[in-house]
């Protein structure tokens with residue numbers, strides 16, 4: 020970049036000054052200091068008498084010398100005071116003159132003449148030599164009229180400090196002179212200095228000490244040199260400002276392979292670490308299955324027996340060849356046809372590019388030959404991705420030996436492992452089925468069952484899936500409450516059941532791939548009755564089953580989670596809540612501190628967040644894009660602490676200081692909270708170039724996406740449990756007087772145990788008094804659909820406006836991530852809200868939950884519940900799941916926005932595909948076609964049972980489709996639900 024040329028300089032300089040950081044503070048080189056010279060000043064006075072005089076004053080035991088003049092009565096004064104010769108440094112053509120002085124108010128003298136002055140003048144004259152006492156006023160140029168900011172009166176002296184600039188100096192030295200024209204002035208100190216940008220190392224490049232403002236150049240370009248072991252594609256350059264500050268670095272240096280940046284230098288990677296390329300990254304630890312590297316390693320060699328595939332990068336770990344496929348077995352599927360199935364190898368060698376190859380031999384009398392003839396493998400004999408292959412063209416009754424090998428990208432480096440199977444072709448065609456379930460034993464709390472299978476000729480022991488539930492739980496809503504057990508034997512004892520209760524069981528045989536063969540017939544068995552008192556203390560069913568079964572492999576997690584939540588709800592203590600109780604809660608002592616109140620944001624961040632050394636952080640994968648840069652998931656390993664999975668928010672290169680401050684302010688905010696439902700801050704990296712924010716890792720990501728991906732798969736109880744968590748987190752924030760302003764499902768994160776935590780403390784940066792605050796914040800516009808009317812109208816953001824947003828989040832949760840107000844524009848939403856319209860209840864939404872939403876959306880913010888009220892109400896609902904059974908009125912035509920009934924044009928759907936798409940159920944298109952349902956007339960005839968029979972099994976989906984059909988039938992109803 021070319022910075023030469025007068026005017027262009029100025030524009031650029033102004034621009035850069037407004038957006039860029041000064042990278043180092045300036046250095047001052049003093050040329051003359053009146054204070055330091057003490058009595059040795061020897062400045063020339065003209066006239067010698069009556070003009071400026073040298074006064075001595077003792078302050079706190081030290082002697083001070085001051086030049087002063089005070090001839091205010093006489094008029095016609097012209098008193099000069101000239102400094103000694105000031106030698107200039109060759110490059111310093113621009114010097115600063117700092118004056119400390121006192122000027123008396125002319126009005127404070129009784130006898131002051133009209134000519135009394137309240138200013139004095141500063142002059143300068145250049146010279147190549149010290150001219151001693153020869154003093155010619157005519158050679159001096161006037162530099163400035165010096166006027167006091169604060170004038171002194173008798174008994175109250177005010178000291179002024181002013182700095183003047185003397186530019187374009189070119190001679191060996193110069194004199195300064197001070198002219199008094201009849202004032203009362205005391206010159207306390209004169210300090211002459213020039214500024215320079217100090218020698219520095221920035222971005223791994225060294226730059227020399229540089230005098231500022233040489234030849235009047237506003238931005239002086241200086242070339243630097245990369246530090247040892249660093250290189251740059253472009254010569255590193257930087258600019259020195261008139262004020263002696265470095266700005267606008269260009270062409271960053273980066274450490275070479277095998278080196279990493281540390282304290283402005285490149286040091287060799289430590290043993291056990293490596294770096295493959297020229298980059299700003301730190302050396303990474305040697306990956307899995309590699310040898311510990313020597314210092315300065317470019318890569319880590321593989322351990323013996325481990326390899327890298329040719330296409331694997333040097334940064335990848337090494338892997339071993341896969342072990343042999345497991346449980347190879349054959350099923351006869353037709354005459355001359357066999358299916359070979361197997362399970363994946365126990366050890367994949369750490370790779371996921373496993374494929375399989377299969378071969379066949381026929382052995383007779385110790386002589387083996389490849390099977391020739393018509394024998395074929397379908398889909399082929401190599402590169403198989405599935406865990407099965409069909410063998411065609413077999414001759415009945417013959418012995419065949421099949422060999423299945425697992426192969427991966429590193430198999431070429433070592434011999435592979437194969438599974439072999441000797442089999443004789445068979446003629447069975449039916450997949451095995453459970454034929455009979457027998458009740459072997461029955462007590463008040465347990466049932467022991469066993470069952471028989473239709474086909475005993477299989478070559479391996481089958482596995483079974485057993486599902487059971489209480490009989491009265493039947494009905495569409497409760498299908499998900501089946502408890503599912505995977506079993507390896509054909510018998511099981513299920514304990515801790517409720518006495519005197521009927522249970523429904525289904526058992527199916529699992530295929531080798533783990534899918535059940537059909538649904539299995541329902542069988543019903545009942546526990547024996549028992550005394551009431553013993554029943555009360557029973558732990559719920561599932562846990563008992565898991566312990567009692569012995570052969571149980573897995574109990575479906577959803578059910579366990581429910582169990583956990585229920586237990587939690589039971590043990591939680593607290594007063595009996597009244598709906599929207601007005602009892603004042605005790606506020607915690609801690610109150611949120613706005614990091615903007617700190618003058619230095621770096622101080623704020625380190626007050627609330629721990630500094631982490633980047634070598635303790637390993638970034639593994641990009642999981643999202645934040646406002647300031649990528650978000651990674653990775654590992655945090657602090658000395659003496661266990662490794663933890665973390666999310667790492669990064670600040671993209673090229674940030675401005677303002678962006679860096681804003682980025683880190685999120686950590687300053689987050690670090691002040693400590694609550695299980697608020698995302699936990701682990702710490703920050705601020706002392707290195709790449710700033711980072713490290714938080715706990717939330718496996719399931721953002722709540723809105725999670726809900727959309729699991730549409731219909733969660734019960735109301737679970738959804739309310741999630742809301743309770745969010746409300747508890749928000750209560751903590753409001754207790755600390757923190758207003759979130761951007762509460763929405765997209766800003767809630769979900770962890771592996773489905774716990775929800777409030778995150779994203781970005782928008783809170785909007786200042787209340789920012790006149791632009793309504794629509795423009797540093798993070799974007801106000802999220803209209805989530806924001807309370809008073810916050811949109813006059814920026815009244817309070818915990819009550821957060822409660823409004825919470826109501827919208829509740830709606831998002833119950834509607835499985837549906838967009839609030841669907842495709843209405845922001846303008847339409849605001850208009851509807853002002854006209855007292857509110858979102859209708861989502862499908863299947865418990866009435867109590869919808870009532871709470873409506874309370875959150877009360878126009879009068881003082882009438883909305885507080886988060887403490889919301890938490891206790893949700894707790895109450897969770898303690899009493901029965902309360903969730905009453906469902907709010909639901910109008911499918913509004914809630915799922917069917918075009919034909921939403922008031923658009925009233926025209927019916929032209930095809931099933933179009934209809935399914937409008938209710939976001941396109942995945943079932945084929946189910947309808949396969950069942951021969953091809954016209955909308957046929958659809959209108961379908962009952963819920965018919966929809967289930969064509970293969971729509973998920974309760975949420977089943978309902979969505981069934982309700983939609985209901986809505987289509989009822990074209991005449993009005994759109995009444997939308998109004999409150």
Ligand code: AMP
Nearest residue numbers: 643644645646650666715716717720721
């Ligand atoms: P944000 O800048 O907070 O909006 O983050 C951007 C995206 O990164 C989010 O939408 C999430 O998908 C992901 N993300 C952020 N923080 C985490 C975390 N702690 N755990 C998991 N994913 C996260």
